[in-house]
Amino acid sequence: MSDPRNPQPTTLYEMIGGAGTVRSMVEAFYPKVQSHPLIGPxxxxxxxxxxxxxxxxxxxxFGGPPLYSEQYGxxxxxxxxxxxxxxxxRADAWLGCMKEAxxxxxxxxxxxxxxxQRLQGPAYHFVNKEG
Incomplete structure (x- = not known):
């Protein structure tokens, strides 16, 4: 959260604009994923x-409310x-779709x-098979 004495955003979530931006990212991202031949299936x-x-x-x-953990652990x-x-x-393709979004x-x-940069860690951490 932002410090009231210093209105600068302190998390990536705040820096990008919060809930509205995250929702827009997701809405722009998934059509790209679904149409991608490598990851869509x-x-x-x-x-x-x-x-x-x-x-x-x-x-x-990105540092916003712990919504996922509250709902799913x-x-x-x-x-x-x-x-x-x-x-x-596939990790590269996922990141490419996010870049486009x-x-x-x-x-x-x-x-x-x-x-x-923040998403690269998890994207490559999920790799479980060599291409």
């Missing part, structure tokens, strides 16, 4: 529950992704770079 046809979980997770991951994201073959190429919503380049 990993996702269900009804993407709405996935989008909602992503919104909850990213809110928490500890994220345990690597374990939740183990049933899927996540290759380095950030550009689509008009996120300032420096902030978009921070977001992508």
């Amino acid at each position: 990993l996702f269900p046809d009804n993407i709405d529950p996935v989008k909602e979980k992503q919104y909850l997770f990213l809110t928490q991951f 500890h994220p345990m994201m690597r374990a939740r992704h183990l049933p899927f073959e996540i290759t380095p190429q 950030l550009a689509e919503i008009g996120m300032e380049a420096g902030l978009a770079e921070l977001v992508l």
